[in-house]
Amino acid sequence: MDPPLVNDSSFSPANPSSYTLSEIWPFPVNDAVRSGLRLAVNSTPSDKDVSTAAAAAAAAEESTVTDLTAGWGGRKARALNSEENESSKMVSLSSSGNEVKDSGERKRKLCGSESRNGDGSMKPEGETSSGGGSKATEQKNKPEPPKDYIHVRARRGQATDRHSLAERARREKISEKMTALQDIIPGCNKIIGKALVLDEIINYIQSLQRQVEFLSMKLEVVNSGPSTGPTIGVFPTGDLGTLPIDLHRNIYEQQEANEPRGSHPEWLHMQVDGSFNRTT
Amino acid sequence: MERQTINKNKRVFSAEPTKLSPSEVFTRKYTSHLVPALKKLNMDKNSPQINQLTVKHEVDMALALSAQEFAWSRFLLEKLSSSNNPTTTISSSSNGTRIPERSCKEDEDGEIEEKLRELQKLLPGGEEMNVEEMLIEIGNYIKCLELQTSALKSIVQDTT
Numbered sequence: 001m002d003p004p005l006v007n008d009s010s011f012s013p014a015n016p017s018s019y020t021l022s023e024i025w026p027f028p029v030n031d032a033v034r035s036g037l038r039l040a041v042n043s044t045p046s047d048k049d050v051s052t053a054a055a056a057a058a059a060a061e062e063s064t065v066t067d068l069t070a071g072w073g074g075r076k077a078r079a080l081n082s083e084e085n086e087s088s089k090m091v092s093l094s095s096s097g098n099e100v101k102d103s104g105e106r107k108r109k110l111c112g113s114e115s116r117n118g119d120g121s122m123k124p125e126g127e128t129s130s131g132g133g134s135k136a137t138e139q140k141n142k143p144e145p146p147k148d149y150i151h152v153r154a155r156r157g158q159a160t161d162r163h164s165l166a167e168r169a170r171r172e173k174i175s176e177k178m179t180a181l182q183d184i185i186p187g188c189n190k191i192i193g194k195a196l197v198l199d200e201i202i203n204y205i206q207s208l209q210r211q212v213e214f215l216s217m218k219l220e221v222v223n224s225g226p227s228t229g230p231t232i233g234v235f236p237t238g239d240l241g242t243l244p245i246d247l248h249r250n251i252y253e254q255q256e257a258n259e260p261r262g263s264h265p266e267w268l269h270m271q272v273d274g275s276f277n278r279t280t
Numbered sequence: 281m282e283r284q285t286i287n288k289n290k291r292v293f294s295a296e297p298t299k300l301s302p303s304e305v306f307t308r309k310y311t312s313h314l315v316p317a318l319k320k321l322n323m324d325k326n327s328p329q330i331n332q333l334t335v336k337h338e339v340d341m342a343l344a345l346s347a348q349e350f351a352w353s354r355f356l357l358e359k360l361s362s363s364n365n366p367t368t369t370i371s372s373s374s375n376g377t378r379i380p381e382r383s384c385k386e387d388e389d390g391e392i393e394e395k396l397r398e399l400q401k402l403l404p405g406g407e408e409m410n411v412e413e414m415l416i417e418i419g420n421y422i423k424c425l426e427l428q429t430s431a432l433k434s435i436v437q438d439t440t
Contacts, residue, residue, distance in 0.1 A: 177415035184419055198395040205402050208425040215432040220335040222439045
């Protein structure tokens with residue numbers, strides 16, 4: 001039995017004391033985020049009672065931990081919000097019953113200021129998820145004003161003080177981005193472990209840069225040679241993907257007026273083979 | 281007069297103008313920056329001295345100009361325009377040494393930090409960003425480097 005903590009009827013649609021986002025959250029945010037948050041913030045005060053009742057219930061434990069994201073810029077907030085977009089926030093308000101089933105699920109919301117902590121925050125940070133030895137099936141207290149806080153669900157056995165939570169959230173973001181990078185870099189999918197992946201990335205970038213350098217050296221020689229040819233032909237489609245580029249024929253016509261320098265050095269004809277490329 | 285003729289002729293046309301994926305856009309911009317610059321370089325060279333760093337400069341400049349929606353390109357532009365010193369190129373700052381692996385586990389986090397800092401050095405302007413931003417920018421940078429490499433290869437192959 002899931003006590004419906006929150007349902008739509010408990011929300012007051014027009015809250016006279018609604019907070020504007022700019023008061024709460026000093027960071028620049030795009031409009032979509034702002035509107036989403038404002039809606040969320042508006043629905044707060046009436047739910048205090050509901051949540052207090054819920055807190056008393058043994059089965060339903062809160063693990064709402066609020067957290068600071070002072071160091072995070074607006075972009076992160078936007079990125080966060082794009083994951084937890086407005087619809088999910090709204091929906092989750094009314095379907096917190098479902099939350100209980102989603103054990104161990106972590107939600108992150110946007111951060112508010114420190115002062116919000118004192119205002120009607122139902123669950124102060126001290127309350128942890130490990131109370132009573134129950135599983136990590138925690139409920140989220142949605143209607144709290146700290147929508148603006150980062151809600152990081154504490155897993156069982158993990159520290160829940162503010163700093164380590166902030167640290168953990170930060171680390172999660174970083175590993176998220178690193179997995180994104182892993183997709184870009186060929187051959188990185190099989191590697192496990194942050195350090196090795198980072199190694200791989202660094203080597204890849206260095207080899208790319210060296211390749212560019214080498215190619216520009218080659219280009220230099222080619223450029224200054226007399227027999228650069230009267231035309232630069234069409235780029236082969238295979239090299240550049242789907243874009244055939246047609247350079248104008250006369251682009252190098254001036255070249256022919258230059259004094260001949262002699263024959264090309266032999267190494268120019270050396271093919272740049274695929275050894276630089278790591279194609280999977 | 282000749283220069284005007286050249287300038288008129290330096291447009292890059294695509295046979296399929298309606299398709300505009302980001303990599304195509306980048307590649308097109310890149311080549312349309314680089315090729316005329318090379319041409320101009322070639323024309324301006326009266327002395328037999330080959331200055332390879334000028335070409336590198338043009339190459340990097342074309343990269344920076346073609347990717348202006350990214351933060352690192354701004355830093356790259358600044359670096360290029362402020363330092364006309366030919367010894368200051370991107371590649372000179374990246375060392376070829378592999379990162380030494382530390383065997384002690386307790387240092388693991390520090391090791392990762394070390395590598396992140398190394399990454400920051402590779403990315404132009406990376407040191408001024410914080411880690412999370414930097415990781416995002418690195419992805420873009422890698423993509424653009426790859427496109428640049430293939431564009432350069434095509435140019436070189438077509439002219440040999």
